[in-house]
Amino acid sequence: MDDKSRANLFYRYIFIVISVFLLIGLMVISLVANEEQIFILFSLLIGLIIVLVLIYHMFENYVRPIRAASNVTNELVKGNYNVRTYVKPYGEAQKLSNSINVLARNLQEMSIQEKMQGSQWKTVINNMESGLMLIDERGYVHLVNRKFIHMFGNKSVQYIGYLYYDVLTQTSIHKVVQETFLYEEKMTGAITTIINGNKHYIEVVGAPVFNDLRELKGAVLVFHDITELKRVEEMRKDFVANVSHELKTPVTSIRGFAETLLDGAMEDKGLTEEFLHIILKESTRLQALVDDLLELSKLEKEEMKLAQKLIHVDSWIQSIIRLVEQQAQKKSISFQPNIESGVTFNGxxxxxxxxxxxxxxNAISYTSEDGTVGLSLQENSEEVEIKVSDTGIGIxxxxxxxxxxxxxxxxxARSRNxxxxxxxxxxxxxxxxxxxxSITVESExxxxxxFIVKVPKKW
Ligand SMILES: Nc1ncnc2c1ncn2[C@@H]1O[C@H](COP(=O)(O)OP(=O)(O)OP(=O)(O)O)[C@@H](O)[C@H]1O
Ligand SMILES: [Mg+2]
Structure with a gap:
């Protein structure tokens, strides 16, 4: 009720009371003698004033606060928790107004917290690294997160409210869901999907959802992208296969020549020397291979601690240039170093x-005779850039x-040579x-x- 109608009610009461008093006055005046009339009228006037004051008091202290409180509760029912009622500093209605305001404040806090919690959950679910789908016990999709949409495309409205088997085509996923419902246990499966044009391996994990009474209420499907893991696994397999293959070649050759020697070739001095040379060459290769493998595995285990020294390029590069010059000369390759002087950096x-x-x-190996190999080193404020160039076969x-x-x-074949x-x-x-x-390569x-190597001066 607004202020206007409240005022109307108040005036209506006043009007009724005044009318009643007027009526009583008229009736009493007609019944009593003249000299008593003044006294009675005066008494009636006092009575009227008292009643009016009482009505005003009642309105101010009871009707008005109760009306205000009922308005506020109406607003609370509608979900508007910002409303507050006016609290008189005294009177009976003060308690009611106070309680209503406390109630409104609590409701407001609760709703804020609820909203925050809701948005926290949303944030967590949407920023998960795995795709997520929630299915109820009848198979209807209730929720999918952002990662899921990234994996499977479309929009969430195209999944939510539909049966999972209508919106997900892969039968492996259907199997996971069915088994999860059937055995009421965590189940896994795997699928492949195309994301941004690349093939991705996805592991699907289905977990049943129970209520407090341990009744099955649905299932949660989590989709992990295991492409990287697969790649590493493939690389490991390749590596083992490659190592075996690489080791096999020199070992077979050493064994073959040693056997041939023992079978009688030893009698021939020339042949013996030739075979022994081959055996030496192959075992050197074997040793180089084992050394490199050890080096790599040390690097990978991060066992190798890099020494952090200030490198004065001018003196450091001299020994490199000398070694390379020798090699280059053997193949009549022109080696052209171009080193900025006075450079220092950490490494x-x-x-x-x-x-x-x-x-x-490499540059010398993969460049034919009379070619050119270059080495340049330059610095800027942050990094040192080293370029090794050649006029060779290219990549x-x-x-x-x-x-x-x-x-x-x-x-x-060529590289093995x-x-x-x-x-x-x-x-x-x-x-x-x-x-x-970083290292990059440009080649024709x-x-x-x-080959361009960039190393930060400080790390
Ligand atoms: N400067 C280059 N020009 C052309 N091809 C190159 C060059 N550097 C490397 N390559 C190619 O890259 C391959 C890998 O090089 P990498 O140095 O790792 O092996 P490698 O030279 O064959 O043997 P090693 O491990 O003994 O150096 C080479 O086999 C070669 O085919
Ligand atoms: Mg090489």
Whole structure:
């Protein structure tokens, strides 16, 4: 009730009371003698004033607060928890108004908390690294999170309210749901899906949902993207296969030549010497392979602690240049170092020397005679940039990323002839990354390649 109607009610009461008093006055005046009339009228007037004051008091202290309180409760019922009622500093209605205000405040706090909790849950669910789907006991989808949408596409409205088997096509998922419902236990399955054009492996885990009475109320499906895990597993398998293969070749050859020698070839001195040379060469290769493998595994285990020294490039690079010059001369390759002088930076001098030698020996190996190999080193305020370039055979586009993989060689036969193990660049990459740096390659087939190493000056 608004103030206007409340005022109307108040005036109506006043009007009735005044009318009653007027009526009584008229009746009494007609019945009594003149001299008593004044006295009676005066008494009636006093009585009227008292009644009016009482009515006003009643209105102010009871009717008005109760009306206000009922208005506020109406608003609370509607869910508007911001409302408060006016509290008179005294009177009986004060308690009622106070209680209503406390109630309203509590409700408001509760609703704020509820909203916050709700949004917290939403945030958690939507920012999970795994896809999530909630299905009720009849198979209707109740919830899907953002990651799920990312994995399976469409919009959440295209899933929610539908039967799971109508919106998910993979039968492996149906199987997981059915088994989860059947056995009332956690079940797993696997699917593949295309995300942004790439194939992804997804593990599906179904878990039953129970209520307090342990009645089955539905299932939660969680979708983990295990593509990376699969890749690592594949790499591990490949690695084992590659290592075995790489070891097998020299071992078979050593064994074969040793057997041939024992079978009688030893009688021939020339043949013996030739075979022993082969055996030596193969065992050197075997040793190089084992050394590289040990090196890699040390790097991977992070056992190797990088020495952090201030490298003075001018003196540090001299020994590298000398070693490379010798190798280059043997193949009549022109080696052209171009080193900015006075550069210093932090790093492990021995490991970084290993990086440069690996890159430079590759450049010499994969460049034909009379070619050119370059080495440049420049600095800027944050990093040191080292470029190793050659005018060699180059690297095809599809191999550019793969050459950093262990055992990967563009041309297996040719590379093996150079005595390579195919582990050099894998080691290089590891060392550069341990220095928080990066390595990239630019190359044109038959024109040459440039390897660019960037290492931060401080790490
Ligand atoms: N400068 C280059 N020009 C052309 N191809 C290169 C160059 N550097 C590397 N490659 C290619 O990358 C492959 C991998 O190089 P990596 O150094 O890892 O192995 P490798 O040279 O065969 O053997 P090693 O482990 O003994 O160095 C090489 O086999 C070669 O095919
Ligand atoms: Mg190499």
């Amino acid at each position: 492990d001098p021995d490991r970084l020397q290993q990086v440069l030698l690996n890159l430079l020996y 095809p586009d599809d191999a550019k990323q793969r050459i950093f993989e262990r055992f990967y060689r563009v041309d297996r 150079t005595g390579g193990t195919g582990l050099g660049l894998a080691i290089v990459k590891h060392i550069v990354e341990a220095h928080k740096g 087939v038959d024109e040459g390649s440039t």
